[in-house]
């Protein structure tokens with residue numbers, strides 16, 4: 001059973017280099033269940049790379065990344081996959097759904113791939129989609145951009161993650177859909193007992209988070225301005 005005080009995400013003294021470029025040096029971030037944070041940064045500042053490190057797809061040169069109390073450093077491929085499937089949900093900029101499947105199958109597939117064989121899964125999925133305001137459809141490719149992102153959010157939530165990550169989740173949406181999806185996302189930490197980390201270019205989206213940071217000087221600086 002998880003202790004309530006255990007952070008959903010704890011990054012300490014993170015250093016990461018690509019070639020001779022030091023992307024992160026001493027980066028720290030801690031997020032509790034129920035909290036949200038947004039990370040801003042210009043193109044190329046390392047936002048997506050930071051998410052790759054949190055997902056264990058890249059390994060830090062130094063420092064630690066722990067998800068729900070589990071330090072990723074000691075984990076092999078199978079154990080990492082288990083942490084990703086069980087504790088982390090991810091929303092991508094373009095949804096990354098399977099276009100020819102309906103919303104239910106897109107969401108249920110993520111649960112089944114994580115080993116969920118609960119006979120109540122179809123009902124849980126239907127309820128999640130209903131709560132997120134996704135209309136019924138035989139194929140997600142017929143849904144609007146905003147509706148597709150809601151399906152992507154449902155898929156990220158179906159395994160009950162402690163940590164929800166979103167990479168430019170509204171980057172492909174018009175302003176109205178951007179606002180709707182952003183409102184939906186930032187309501188989730190309280191509703192779903194998870195922490196939310198969003199990386200984005202969009203200050204209006206970031207402003208909804210409990211805490212806003214900018215990647216600068218290899219670390220995170222509170223606020224929306226990079227260090228000069």
Ligand SMILES: Nc1ncnc2c1ncn2[C@@H]1O[C@H](COP(=O)(O)OP(=O)(O)OP(=O)(O)O)[C@@H](O)[C@H]1O
Nearest residue numbers: 018019023041042043044045046047048049050201
């Ligand atoms: N595998 C790689 N090999 C070499 N350089 C890389 C690699 N992955 C990322 N980079 C470089 O690292 C830097 C950070 O990239 P990253 O994609 O994390 O930035 P970003 O802030 O997410 O950018 P954007 O907002 O454009 O998506 C960039 O300069 C990128 O070119």
